[in-house]
Amino acid sequence: MNYRNFGRTGEKISALGFGCMRFPEVEKDGARFVDQDKVDEMISCAYENGVNYFDTAPGYCNRHSEEALGRAVSSFRDKILISTKCPLDAGMGREGYRRRLESSIEQLGTDHVDFYHFWGINRGSFDDIILKEDLLSEAAKAKEEGLIRHISFSFHDHPSAIKYIVDTAEERGVKLESMLCQYNLLDRSNEEMIQYVNEEKGLGTVAMGPVGGGRLAAPTDLYAKLTGKPSIATYELAFKFVLGNPNLNCALSGMQTLDMVQKNVKVASDSTAFSEEEWEQLGKAMEEIKKFSELYCTGCRYCQPCTMDIDIPRIFEMYTYYNVYGLKDHAKNMWRDYVRRGGKTFDDCVGCGACEGKCPQHLEIIKNLEMVCKTLAED
Template sequence: MQYRDFGKLGIKVSALGFGAMRLPEDQEEAIKVIRRAIDLGVNYLDTAPKYMKSTSEETLGKAVKGYPREKLYLSTKYPTENASADDCRKWFEQSLQRMRLEYVDFYHMWGINWKVFTEKLDVKGGPLEFARKAKDEGLIRHISFSFHDTPEALHKLIDTGYFESMTVQYNVLDRANEQEIHHAKEKGMGVATMGSVGGGRLGFPSEKIMGAVAGGVKSTPELALRFVLSHPGVSTALSGMGSIEMVEENAATASRPDQISPEERRRIEAMHDENAKLADLYCTGCGYCQPCPNDVNIPENFKYMNYHRVWGLTEYAKKQYAALGTDKNPWIKGLPAHECIECGECEPKCPQHLPIMAQLKETAAALQS
């Protein structure tokens, strides 16, 4: 395993971090998976109160029992919906109890944006007041945030100076935070990346992505992880690992002294830019065509079509298409492309003047099993 400085915190973290959100449902099995990762050198492990139907913290706590506590860096999160110092204390105490820990290394303000920071966190009686007090008492070692907003907002959050580390989305399909990861490094912050293998999307094979590195790679996740780790500002790349095989494959990748060459990285970046342009030509995802009277989720269908046609992630795209409108994917509302009844209502609303009905037919032909 390779280890990297976690910003200027004086900590060395494993290049591969464990994201405990896709564990096997069987707790005994989940514990084995986590322990295999630790035995292979993973020392940064990240959970949250609501992962795995609220069982992830407990499972992680059981898995780390018996390992020297000071050798592991454990992270969990505060959901900021009803943000206040008291609410934060309640969630934090629950996390400590579930994990049976005396302290946590990284306590994240979970999934925040600039509005949440200014209106809910950085206020009198807000959660940061509790977090700072808990830090003074040694219950929290470092205050962190995870983030879902624009790169501009991320820049401002880094510049507040409140946080010692951050966990942000970054992968070969989504490079929006790339520059801000450099900025965080300059400011001495530790950076963990989430979605390192595309939130599962890059767990599927893509000849196109794999072919971007000279000599090829064994799998799409390998290339995805090597791409993330080739960013000098990334300290640890989190991967939500659900099996021992996945742990072993990722650990082998994160143990490489080399990741990808600057030339290979440039090639992947060029491929990304080209693919983003191609994807936008098919649909920018703006959503102006919605709602559809027959409930077809037009941008979501075109997103899957782009995974297939632009990125070569056909297996993943077909799986997502099949789940649309079923309880296999309750988070995404609306129906698949083949439910279009060609009423024609959507096309005049599209600022790109896309032939939506024809594209939906094409999408259904490519992805419907």
């Protein structure tokens, strides 16, 4: 197993982290439960092969994940790092934070949590709940009492909010020590902030969704296409990319089977797998390949804002996945998600032309937008 310094927390973390959100389940009397025997087997295998970071949350696996993890690691609890999360609700107050922490500790059958996250925060919840309800002070108090070893956060928002959150907490006298965020070959939007928090602020960094939330899990010839080298499994490519980033300390994978554990452990133990050079090469290759697309959008966003609020670069990006990387299902999922969230499409375009004059690639945006939206919406 490869290990990295986990930011400046003083911990060494395994390159592969075990995400405990997809434990195998069994059905009993019409209800679903975690299959503890299988979980024990998977967790032991990971531990014996050097995985030392296990990430859970109160809501995972019908609220059984923390308990199942606690049982599975009970004989080697002090040799590993347990990460779990505090769900945030307006009005929960400092007492609510404390109650949730104590409940997690009890479920896990331990006496402390190594990394306790403010769960899935954005700028709004940071301001309106964490700051307003003084949860940072409660977290600091719990740390002083030894219930938490490190204060962490997991993140879902525009990358610019990361700097605001980390810097503001620091100004209030509380150092956030690790960050869990989305990062993979298909979604590099947090890359700059990962570098900022890790290099400048010393936070440990963990990527969730290193294989694109499972969407990249199917084998394709992407690696061969990107590097000209023999093809490898796409999950391997995904790990290579994430762990090649020198500012990223750990890739979390939500493993469901023993086979998955064994495969991931093998990749994360290969010392030749994650050179920074290969990481840069993959990133460049990804860009190069895009250039051969008949629709080469660099994502510069000069065409924004569109008169009708259509996110043109986002839609063109989906087409790149569809057309250039051959990840058709992934592109269509992105499209469905975009539309479900109320994203504007070609149907809303009024043909004003304000976008086309601003595009450095001189793309015929209106014509392409029509073609792309039609393609992605097809069943």
